[in-house]
Amino acid sequence: MERCGVVAMMGLTNVGKSTLANALAGRHLRLVSHKAGSTKEVGAIHVANASCRCALIDTPGLVRGIKPGTRMSRAVHQAVDQAHGLLWVSAAPAFGDVVDLEWISYCLTLGKPVAVVLNKVDRVRPRNLLLPMLAELGTLPGLAFVMPVSALRQENVAELGEALATLLPQLAQLPDWAHEPAWQEIACELFREQLFEHLHQELPHRVTVSLETSLETKAGLLLGFVVWVDRPAQQGIVIGRGGERLKAVATAARLRLSACMNQPVHVQVWVRTRREVREV
Ligand SMILES: Nc1nc2c(ncn2[C@@H]2O[C@H](COP(=O)(O)OP(=O)(O)OP(=O)(O)O)[C@@H](O)[C@H]2O)c(=O)[nH]1
Numbered sequence: 001m002e003r004c005g006v007v008a009m010m011g012l013t014n015v016g017k018s019t020l021a022n023a024l025a026g027r028h029l030r031l032v033s034h035k036a037g038s039t040k041e042v043g044a045i046h047v048a049n050a051s052c053r054c055a056l057i058d059t060p061g062l063v064r065g066i067k068p069g070t071r072m073s074r075a076v077h078q079a080v081d082q083a084h085g086l087l088w089v090s091a092a093p094a095f096g097d098v099v100d101l102e103w104i105s106y107c108l109t110l111g112k113p114v115a116v117v118l119n120k121v122d123r124v125r126p127r128n129l130l131l132p133m134l135a136e137l138g139t140l141p142g143l144a145f146v147m148p149v150s151a152l153r154q155e156n157v158a159e160l161g162e163a164l165a166t167l168l169p170q171l172a173q174l175p176d177w178a179h180e181p182a183w184q185e186i187a188c189e190l191f192r193e194q195l196f197e198h199l200h201q202e203l204p205h206r207v208t209v210s211l212e213t214s215l216e217t218k219a220g221l222l223l224g225f226v227v228w229v230d231r232p233a234q235q236g237i238v239i240g241r242g243g244e245r246l247k248a249v250a251t252a253a254r255l256r257l258s259a260c261m262n263q264p265v266h267v268q269v270w271v272r273t274r275r276e277v278r279e280v
């Protein structure tokens with residue numbers, strides 16, 4: 001019987017967990033951003049290959065400096081508890097500080113198979129600089145495997161996908177709770193990704209996106225999003241001078257969503273606070 005089950009992916013913020021999840025699945029469903037702390041919700045993405053079927057749970061990045069096992073959200077705790085195996089993601093060349101080792105040691109106490117991925121190896125020149133890091137990981141007893149990858153350049157990603165089998169049991173099917181989010185949630189996540197991409201440091205901290213309308217038309221799917229911000233001043237930041245910024249966000253989101261949904265997608269956007277509604 002083929003290997004089938006759930007792997008929770010953990011790591012500090014910005015190490016490339018969501019990029020790696022998308023690369024393993026061969027579909028861009030998880031939000032990726034250069035801004036740390038971009039993943040806010042736990043979410044599954046399904047990976048299938050010749051060796052296994054795996055629901056990979058992408059989790060929000062853990063904040064550097066907190067004690068392993070503490071201050072994880074209830075959703076992360078739940079994902080870790082319910083998963084059959086754990087994949088700790090570190091980023092080279094920053095790896096080597098004790099934080100990663102402490103967290104990996106913590107994962108090893110949880111009684112599940114644990115593997116470590118050293119991502120962003122494309123940034124390591126020359127490559128043999130990885131050897132001390134790999135040797136350090138080799139001193140931790142009980143790891144299922146350690147694998148250097150570059151999620152961005154697709155290096156070793158297929159090999160990692162196959163190796164996930166070593167973390168999995170032989171379930172007949174993936175558990176219901178590990179289903180992928182509905183397309184509406186994915187659409188909001190990918191829209192939010194474009195806000196991160198275009199607003200950079202100006203992105204309001206608590207910005208959220210909801211899908212208010214969806215309509216099948218002859219020209220494709222028409223989606224109406226609302227960007228929610230706290231204050232009217234933040235509306236202006238999101239919209240930009242003459243609406244240029246929000247138009248750029250909407251155009252990029254339209255392209256991303258059309259590719260993801262395999263059909264032409266058109267986008268309408270409103271930016272709302274409690275007091276004001278403005279349309280672009
Ligand atoms: N050079 C390089 N950059 C990468 C690689 N993988 C991811 N990145 C970049 O790292 C940044 C963070 O990527 P994410 O996938 O959002 O990281 P994350 O760990 O999910 O971040 P949080 O959700 O905030 O914890 C983005 O700018 C990615 O393009 C890689 O293999 N090489």
Ligand SMILES: [Mg+2]
Nearest residue numbers: 017018038039
């Ligand atoms: Mg992420």
